Amino acid sequence: MTEAAFASLTTIWATHARFAPDRTAAICGDRQLSWGEFDRGTNRVANALLALGAGRNVPVALVMGNSLEMLLLMFGIVKAGACMVPVSGMLAPPQLAGMLADSGAETVFVSEDCRGLVEAAGLSDKIRRIAIGFSADGWVDGDTLLAGASADDPGVWSRPEDRFNIIYSSGTTGLPKGIVQSHSARTHFAWSNALELGMSRDSVALATTALYSNGTMFMVLPPLLLGGTVVIMKQFNAANALALIEQHRVTHAFMVPTQCIVTLDDPACDAHDLSSLKGLLSAGSPLRADTRDAVVARMTPNLFELYGFSEGFATMRKPQDRPRRLGAVGRPVIGFDMRIVGSDDVECGPGEIGEIVGRGTGTMIGYHNRPDLDEAIMWRDAAGGAFLRSGDLGFVDDEGFLHIVDRKKDMILSGGFNIYPADLEAVIGEHPDVQDVTVIGVPHPKWGETPMALVIPRGTPDPVVLLAWANERLARTQRLAGLELRTEFPRNALGKVLKRELRAAWEQPA
Known part of the structure; x- marks a missing residue:
């Protein structure tokens, strides 16, 4: 297969810019980017990185708050063929230092609100710190760097097996695991969720959570795949989210259960027109039944529930699903397969509780620098097929719907x-x-x-x-x-x- 035969997300984005440059790609606050501006902005990032030697599969990190600049940097890194490493600005300094050291990133983009954290982390002198939105001694002036870079296409073709990103899990002890995802897996993520959520070129998706988080990508990669629009919240606030849905006629939004709860409790919940919503996706943890009923009654009947894990597996319950058992979290998203296995590693029968394991096109390459964990997460069926262990307990009912019982460790x-x-x-x-x-x-x-x-x-x-x-x-x-x-x-x-x-x-x- 030639390089040109694989339509990576970066080549698809360039096509949107070429044939519909004036359509809106992204909105944040009172600013917006057209597809032409998105293309030129990501090109500048890519060309600047290539000039610095950060090319194919080279890890490049970001420690930034939600903004249009972060969006451009994230996908400019990918457009350079480099490996994006988005890192939380909520970490303690030693955690940040450990994560960046583990990733191998020698370049990190930092916004002004995260500057203090990065400086307190005491990073190695080998790490190039690029300031976005500020200037300071010991920092590369990122705004000047990007302004001087070419806005032409960098001409990098990504291969299916190339690294798209390293996403760090939210571990509570020690160093979180780095989940390595390929261009092939991310492309599958984009089209499969776009299809399951019923998105189109005219979709307007609201991202309410941090851009460094894997879950936020449900409202970023699918609409951008289709040439739609992403509305980015700098920070979640229930009343603001409701106002944005009405203002921009948002068609799709993502909220974790906690956000659903506080939105329902906010006085503004019943004061805004949410009729544009074709899909409100909830994920991160299961919705309680009372919360689900309230969302459907007061926000939108178009509620989607997703269960999954970042290593690469998901099920989805859609509004049109009518499971007899109301606790169902759906059937596997297209491109995935699933089994339930007991403590003896033997596949369970219908209705039997065991560990959920899954596989599919969207699974990770593996854990960064942890081959020991790669093997530990594997379960193999009788034919030798490899599935990823979730660590969650569940069962499949007689209609084929998955039910989550709980975390195995909880x-x-x-x-x-x-x-x-x-x-x-x-x-x-x-x-x-x-x-x-x-x-x-x-x-x-x-x-x-x-x-x-x-x-x-x-x-x-x-x-x-x-x-x-x-x-x-x-x-x-x-x-x-x-x-x-x-x-x-x-x-x-x-x-x-x-x-x-x-x-x-x-x-x-x-």
């Missing part, structure tokens, strides 16, 4: 009984004074573990009364040992609660 083993926190969270979440809830297992001298509920309340409920209310509705083996009120939970970039950090308060020091 399951509570109490007195010989398996307790799934998601079951308890669904019950507690029905109380009107509960905005959000998470259940963790804490040590118990008799039972080994016992469930503890942590609740973000509406108002000021009495935790003793709330605990009694919940335990009246739970099975004897599920009953809570305690309930505490919190103002917030530690979360990753997509709003998933970091339960390990919560459990740490109850762990005995070694």
